[in-house]
Amino acid sequence: MSSDLGRLSLNTMTTKGWTLRRAVEATAAAGLPAVGLWRDRVAEAGLDDAAKLVLDNGLRVSSLCRGGFLTGLGDGREALDDNRRAIDEAAALSAPELVMVVGGVPDRDLLGARTRLAERLAELVPYAAERDVRLALEPLHPVFCADRAVINTLAQALELAAPHPARTVGVVVDTYHVWWDPALAQSVADAGAQGRISSYQVCDWLVPMAADPLVSRGMMGDGVIDFASITAMVRDAGYDGDIEVEIFNETVWATDGVTVLETMKQRYRELVLPSL
Amino acid sequence: MSSDLGRLSLNTMTTKGWTLRRAVEATAAAGLPAVGLWRDRVAEAGLDDAAKLVLDNGLRVSSLCRGGFLTGLGDGREALDDNRRAIDEAAALSAPELVMVVGGVPDRDLLGARTRLAERLAELVPYAAERDVRLALEPLHPVFCADRAVINTLAQALELAAPHPARTVGVVVDTYHVWWDPALAQSVADAGAQGRISSYQVCDWLVPMAADPLVSRGMMGDGVIDFASITAMVRDAGYDGDIEVEIFNETVWATDGVTVLETMKQRYRELVLPSL
Numbered sequence: 372m373s374s375d376l377g378r379l380s381l382n383t384m385t386t387k388g389w390t391l392r393r394a395v396e397a398t399a400a401a402g403l404p405a406v407g408l409w410r411d412r413v414a415e416a417g418l419d420d421a422a423k424l425v426l427d428n429g430l431r432v433s434s435l436c437r438g439g440f441l442t443g444l445g446d447g448r449e450a451l452d453d454n455r456r457a458i459d460e461a462a463a464l465s466a467p468e469l470v471m472v473v474g475g476v477p478d479r480d481l482l483g484a485r486t487r488l489a490e491r492l493a494e495l496v497p498y499a500a501e502r503d504v505r506l507a508l509e510p511l512h513p514v515f516c517a518d519r520a521v522i523n524t525l526a527q528a529l530e531l532a533a534p535h536p537a538r539t540v541g542v543v544v545d546t547y548h549v550w551w552d553p554a555l556a557q558s559v560a561d562a563g564a565q566g567r568i569s570s571y572q573v574c575d576w577l578v579p580m581a582a583d584p585l586v587s588r589g590m591m592g593d594g595v596i597d598f599a600s601i602t603a604m605v606r607d608a609g610y611d612g613d614i615e616v617e618i619f620n621e622t623v624w625a626t627d628g629v630t631v632l633e634t635m636k637q638r639y640r641e642l643v644l645p646s647l
Numbered sequence: 648m649s650s651d652l653g654r655l656s657l658n659t660m661t662t663k664g665w666t667l668r669r670a671v672e673a674t675a676a677a678g679l680p681a682v683g684l685w686r687d688r689v690a691e692a693g694l695d696d697a698a699k700l701v702l703d704n705g706l707r708v709s710s711l712c713r714g715g716f717l718t719g720l721g722d723g724r725e726a727l728d729d730n731r732r733a734i735d736e737a738a739a740l741s742a743p744e745l746v747m748v749v750g751g752v753p754d755r756d757l758l759g760a761r762t763r764l765a766e767r768l769a770e771l772v773p774y775a776a777e778r779d780v781r782l783a784l785e786p787l788h789p790v791f792c793a794d795r796a797v798i799n800t801l802a803q804a805l806e807l808a809a810p811h812p813a814r815t816v817g818v819v820v821d822t823y824h825v826w827w828d829p830a831l832a833q834s835v836a837d838a839g840a841q842g843r844i845s846s847y848q849v850c851d852w853l854v855p856m857a858a859d860p861l862v863s864r865g866m867m868g869d870g871v872i873d874f875a876s877i878t879a880m881v882r883d884a885g886y887d888g889d890i891e892v893e894i895f896n897e898t899v900w901a902t903d904g905v906t907v908l909e910t911m912k913q914r915y916r917e918l919v920l921p922s923l
Contacts, residue, residue, distance in 0.1 A: 479873045481826070513799075514790040516827035517854045517871045523789075527829045550757070551792035553803045578793045582858035595793045597755045 378647070379639050380433040382407035382572070382617035386628035391416040392424060393628070399428040401632045407434045407572075407615040413460060422464050432466040433613035434507060434570050441491040442474030442484040442521055450474075454495050462502040468569040469499070470507045470543055475518040484521045489531060492540070500539045507569030508532055509543035512551075514584045525549055525558035532567055541569030544605055545617070547576055547588050550596045556604050563608020571605050572615045573598060573643055586619045591638040602646035614643060654923070655915050656709040658683035658848070658893035662904035667692040668700060669904070675704040677908045683710045683846075683891040686736060698740050708742040709889035710783060710846050717767040718750030718760040718797055726750075730771050738778040744845040745775070746783045746819055751794040760797045765807060768816070776815045783845030784808055785819035788827075790860045801825055801834035808843055817845030820881055821893070823852055823864050826872045832880050839884020847881050848891045849874060849919055862895045867914040878922035890919060 381403055383394045391412040398406050406425065413421045413435070425432055438457040441450050461469040471492075476484045492506065499506050508528040511520035522528050525542060532540040542562050549555055562568050575594030581587035591598055616635050623631055657679055659670045667688040674682050682701065689697045689711070701708055714733040717726050737745040749768075752760045768782065775782050784804040787796035798804050801818060808816040818838050825831055838844050851870030857863035867874055892911050899907055 476871050479871050481871075481873060482876075485829075512789060513827040514788070514856075514860065517852055521827075523827055524829065530829075551789040551797075551799055553761075553800060553806075576793055580790075580860070584790065584856070584860070595752050595755050595757075597757065600758075 375640065375644060376402050376636060377404055378612070378614050379403050379636065380405035380407050380613040380615040381632065381635070382436070382615045383409055383412050384436070385616055385618045385623065385635070386631055387624045389628050391421055395424050395428050395430060397628055397632060399430055401629075401636065403430075403632075405431045405433040405613045407436065407617060408432055408464065408466065409436045410457060410460060413464065418460055418463050425464065432464045433615050434468040434470050435461040435464060435466040436470045437472050438469045438506065439471040439520075440474040441488050442477065443487075444477050447487065447491050451491060451494060455498055458495070458499050458502055458504050461504040466504070468505050468507040468541065470509050470570065472509055472511065473520045473522050475516065476521060481516075481521060488521060492531065493534070496535050496539050500536070505539055505541045505569055507541045507543050509545060510548055512548040512584070524552055524554065525562060526554055529558065529561055529565065529567065537566040541567040543570045543572060544568060545572040545574075546596050546598065546601050547572075547574050550576060550601065555601070559604040559608050563605075563610060568605065568608060568610040568612070570612065570615060571610055572617050573639075574616060574618045581621070586621055588617070588619045590618060590623065590634055591616070591642045598642040599646045602643050606647055614639070651916065651920060652678050652912060653680055654888070654890050655679050655912065656681035656683050656889040656891040657908065657911070658712070658891045659685055659688050660712070661892055661894045661899065661911070662907055663900045665904050667697055671700050671704050671706060673904055673908060675706055677905075677912065679706075681707045681709040681889045683712065683893060684708055684740065684742065685712045686733060689736060689740065694736055694739050701740065708740045709891050710744040710746050711737040711740060711742040712746045713748050714745045714782065715747040715796075716750040717764050718753060719763075720753050723763065723767050727767060727770060731774055734771070734775050734778055734780050737780040742780070744781050744783040744817065746785050746846065748785055748787065749796045749798050751792065752797060757792075757797060764797060768807065769810070772811050772815050776812070781815055781817045781845055783817045783819050785821060786824055788824040788860070800828055800830065801838060802830055805834065805837055805841065805843065813842040817843040819846045819848060820844060820877075821848040821850075822872050822874065822877050823848075823850050826852060826877065831877070835880040835884050839881075839886060844881065844884060844886040844888070846888065846891060847886055848893050849915075850892060850894045857897070862897055864893070864895045866894060866896075866899065866910055867892070867918045874918040875922045878919050882923055890915070
């Protein structure tokens with residue numbers, strides 16, 4: 372592993388076309404120390420085989436995506452069960468962080484959705500704590516408030532995390548979701564002071580956007596995000612964990628994965644590394 | 648005019664296909680007291696004729712759209728000149744409020760864009776004050792941060808307004824832009840306490856979104872926004888001005904304007920009026 376890549380992690384969504392095996396082997400070959408995994412790819416490979424594959428390739432799992440979707444109407448049993456399975460999977464993979472995309476607004480009652488979320492998160496915390504998995508609350512860009520996540524700023528994620536121990540509930544800083552936030556510097560500092568930064572994920576905000584904001588994430592340098600300042604905030608907040616590149620983008624997905632990995636390394640060295 | 652429509656205003660963008668004359672006459676015929684005007688329609692009609700047309704139809708102008716775009720690189724002279732013209736036009740139309748869409752990030756320096764904005768706003772304030780026009784800062788949904796407005800929450804708009812008198816710099820509360828904001832209730836209350844609510848605009852957030860978020864605004868009731876709670880916040884903040892319906896939406900634009908006006912009245916009566 373090149374020492375300057377010692378914190379760079381490939382989120383497997385970036386090379387969506389690859390099997391888990393292909394992604395893990397290519398990540399190791401590219402000199403990266405870590406992978407961020409999605410549950411569907413893990414399920415395809417089989418949980419035990421996936422864990423062994425990562426280990427055999429000398430990698431660590433930076434995070435597992437994803438738990439969450441806890442805002443639904445009804446008793447929420449199904450979602451809670453699924454989250455417990457996700458926690459178990461994270462534990463089996465030695466993934467320290469389970470990324471939580473918390474869920475949207477099923478009706479028109481935004482406050483109700485947030486209340487259900489807080490209640491159901493509280494139910495999951497002891498289960499996660501016993502398995503030494505941290506629930507990493509991911510504030511999503513407000514464009515996703517209706518359909519994916521009713522938590523849209525880092526400050527709001529910290530408020531949701533506050534009743535719980537920092538070792539069991541953290542927050543994700545994903546540049547795509549937080550770059551616009553006028554309170555970002557303060558919130559990142561707060562997250563760091565609380566020991567709650569679970570993950571730092573980097574990708575760019577493209578202009579113009581793709582028709583679907585979900586796949587409008589770009590390679591670092593292709594959009595408007597200032598990685599130097601956000602990375603410096605995260606550094607100054609004391610975060611020393613992995614830095615994941617997670618890109619949902621049809622053009623990136625149509626590109627050969629090895630090329631994507633090389634571009635990712637180059638952009639990381641140019642735009643992120645100098646501020647670490 | 649039906650007395651229960653005494654605060655309802657048609658923003659002419661909602662009936663985009665209409666000339667100014669058609670929009671003004673139909674608004675009056677529909678029993679509404681006010682119109683929100685866009686500068687392009689005013690220019691087509693001619694400024695003096697537009698002012699006369701509104702007056703002759705017994706209407707008032709709730710707001711003029713729009714000034715702003717003050718974040719560009721360079722000396723900003725052109726943008727400032729255009730904003731002075733917009734202020735003059737608002738004065739000529741007896742429009743008390745000039746809606747400001749402040750401009751996006753021309754490079755990767757979001758803080759730089761916000762700094763230029765604050766400086767250029769300060770240059771415009773005396774000019775607007777002399778003409779008794781209020782600059783109504785509109786926080787846009789964060790999905791527009793890159794390309795349209797680096798002000799994305801009401802709290803942030805209030806901070807930008809703070810150095811200036813409330814009679815010259817206000818803020819717009821547009822449900823589409825602010826509905827997701829976890830600090831909304833507090834920010835609306837603050838805006839009211841400061842006497843800075845320039846305009847209350849209503850339209851809905853559609854799910855799924857249109858491919859272009861600019862035209863994903865929907866008729867009240869067609870999306871996920873809870874108009875009862877946001878309207879109550881605005882009411883409790885002491886706002887007693889006009890309530891504009893401003894919808895950018897291809898389907899609405901393809902519908903006959905008279906039908907749009909009738910639907911708008913019905914939805915207003917159902918979803919907004921009960922909370923006023």
